[in-house]
Amino acid sequence: MSTAELQAKLNVALDPEGFLVDPEDWTPEIAEVLAQEEGIQLTERHWQVIRFVRDYYREHGEPPTLRAITKRSGVPTKELYQLFPKGPAKKVARIAGLGKPKGCI
Amino acid sequence: MKRLVILGAGTAGTMVANRLARELEFEDWRITVVDSDRVHYYQPGFLLIPFGLYERRHVVRPKRDYLPRRVETLFGTVHHIDPERNKVYLEDGRGLAYDYLIIATGSHIHPEETPGLAEDGWNRSIFTFYDLEGSLALARKLRAWEGGRLVLNVAEMPIKCPVAPLEFLFLADWYFHQRGIRDRVELVYATPLPGAFTKPKASEMLGGLLAEKGIQVVPEFNVMEVDPDGRRLISYDDQVVEYDLLVSVPVHMGSEAIERSGMGDELNFVPTERHTLKAKHHDNIFVLGDATDLPASKAGSVAHFQVDVFVPNFKRYVEGLELLPTFDGHANCFIESGFGKGLLIDFNYDVEPLPGMYPLPGLGPMPLLRESRVNHWGKLLFRWIYWNILLKGKELPLPAQMSLAGKWTHGGGHHG
Structure with a gap:
């Protein structure tokens, strides 16, 4: 599905890379659709990470780094890569309705 | 009498100590610097040691020689900071009270964070050039190396001087050419980043250079x-x-004293306001250099630009005025690209490195994001500037905030 089609289906604004423009638009239903889009079936372990990432964003105003997720969410790095294959920090941020994490400089 | 304590006498701590020692009234302020190591390292020089371009003597000096006389210097390890009581405790039990605290405790490598890295192979088939002993060991290894597959791996971001891994590969390409064994060496760069660098334009340009050199x-x-x-x-x-x-660039972390004080993030970097350099959770604590959690490069040039904007801001603040949002994340780095050439990049929080010319007073314009000999000489000259001007907090004719003058902001055009 293209970003435009996805946008129409979800009825929220997405940026060109498919991230939610406004994290406040996010709902758990949107997460389900975005996850499917990535080929991921959300389980309770996925939700544990998504909830952590949303809470972190509310507190810090930006999505957490991979290390912050694995150090504090209770999900170890190896498992995180299994839950969200290929770039977990970016995938979790997208499914959780946050902006793209800024790569460190 | 007000008490100012500076933790760390590395690049940021030494520069700010020199500047404040000159600018704060002697009668009103007592300044103390604390550091655990008596040796100052010129860290950019570590990169050149593996290739025999520098030796130990080029990169070490006694710290005391670079700190002003009016500053009290304590050599000891900080155990923790108690920000509620405005006190710093050293490992030997000494306590230091402060009215204002500057944290400049830097970042350090932690190879033990990656299983298998600092074990059997360490300094035999696994090396790092991110500390002095490591780069000296690597120099010995490379002199006798017969060739094979050399992999440079960055374990995790952020790292100090994010262009150094690329420079290492460019210099390795040159070095093995000179030794006549480049055809027997495979050079590989394994990085967590999506490409050669973090910023798109520079990543494209540097990626092109890597491909050109067969890396x-x-x-x-x-x-x-x-x-x-x-x-x-x-x-x-x-x-x-x-x-x-x-060749590994291991995980970098802030000081363990920050962790013991409960003041850091998951890598022990201190949450810092991005434009004022004040600690987010404390009104009498500032953070300079690598110790911050800012999305700016961990590099000496950044520390220098921070100190330039911090000193006048601090003087306002202690007079009761508000802090100005003057730090823009400015960084400026020479990149050695081998064969006697180099590149220069200049960027900040918002503007990525752009091609163009850098107007450097005295030396003349230097090409940006493009190879040239003048940039290579700029880098070599920089060691002298570092020891003799920068550390001592003397004025360098460079604006602290990034300027777009000379940069080409539209693809291909010469005026922006």
């Missing part, structure tokens, strides 16, 4: 562990990269 890039490689017997790197998503010689 292979393995992007989005997040190392989980090293198998020193099998000489393999294994990533979290089960990719394998084999090596004969591994």
